[in-house]
Amino acid sequence: MEIEDKVLVNRCLDGDGEAYAELVEKYYKIIFRLSQKILRDYDNAEEITQAVFVKAYENLNTYNPKFKFFSWLYRITINETLNFSKKNNCTKEIDENITSEDDNPDEIYNQTELGEKIQEALMELDMLYRIPVVLKHFLNYSYKELSDLLDIPEKTVKSRLFTGRQLLKDILIKKNVLQDD
């Protein structure tokens, strides 16, 4: 699969415009879902996805084939997401209408509500922790791969993951999504 990505990139750089369309087809949904999970907002995620692929295309000649194309694409996604977040202060977006004040925390939520609450909780995490938590879970990257992707030391990746997960747990307990025994 990875070889195929490099072949497509080379074809694109040789003037084959259709080759990039194949790369977009392969990854645009994944990039979108990742952006949407980090930012929560649907429209912004689309905007960022578009920006990611445009930027990737314009800088295709700088892509180093030693690394996975997908990782390079993710790197651009993270940067675009962070830039967007700084511009729009997306760190904490709380929908007060859905904050949990339930008297019965044992009540079974339907999946949609649960998903929304979890998304809410995630949005309360600072980007510093939110990104590595989401990337680790959905990409299943190793500590080393995350370190390369985020351009931070492996020790820092672990620290942020462990702290982020702990904070998320506390938020979920606070929202009565998770029981605190």
Next chain:
Amino acid sequence: MIEKKYIELINKDIDREITPKEKAILEEYLNSNSEAKNLYEELCTTESFLDKLPDKDPTVNLKKNILNSIDKNRYSKVKKYSPKKGIVQQIIFQTKYKIAFSFTLGIIAGLLIYAYFFTNPHAINNNDIYGTIGLNNAEMIESIPVKTLNILGKVNIKRADNNLRLDFDLNSPEQYDLTLKYNTDKVKFENISLSNKNKIKLDAENSLIKLSDSGIHKYQMLFSLKNEVPVNFNLQISRTGNKVFEQEITIKE
């Protein structure tokens, strides 16, 4: 209180980064520490909750919008016409300019060829033997008087650039023969202007002009120089076969 190293092992286990040896150590610890076990279970549940995040799909237009945002010819190897480029690039790359340019070039080439081969300020006009042969900016070089038996007159020699015109002004009541010899390596006979065509006999051959006439007449003979001067002419006037006048004419400059 949970030791920091075990918190690390718990997270490594959740991240699937734990080694078998570490796993064994962690399990032993969890079995003996309820607080740690509780934390482990909470963190596992937290992690599993991430699977419940809604997995939304983008709109159907997103891919199309992405592809419309990029310049598919950015990495094209083919030379592109750029409207911002100058007139030279426009002529090279645009067909309509190429055609117009070629047509104009052809017209100009045709005009130049016509001008070179078919127009010459000094060309021979063989049909026009009447009237004065025009010679712009001509300078009088020499005037040769002719005075012999009943033949009076003069020969003026004029030059303009590489052209020589011999103006004969002769008067004789009797028939005479005029012969003008010249070196064809040096000059080329171009034209003659006769005041009365019908009354003379003209015989112009290579290196020799002969005419027979009588009465008052003027002639103009035009020559073009092939080489630099000096150029020599030999003028003879005869009557009834007898030479009555001869003059060597040398044009030096």
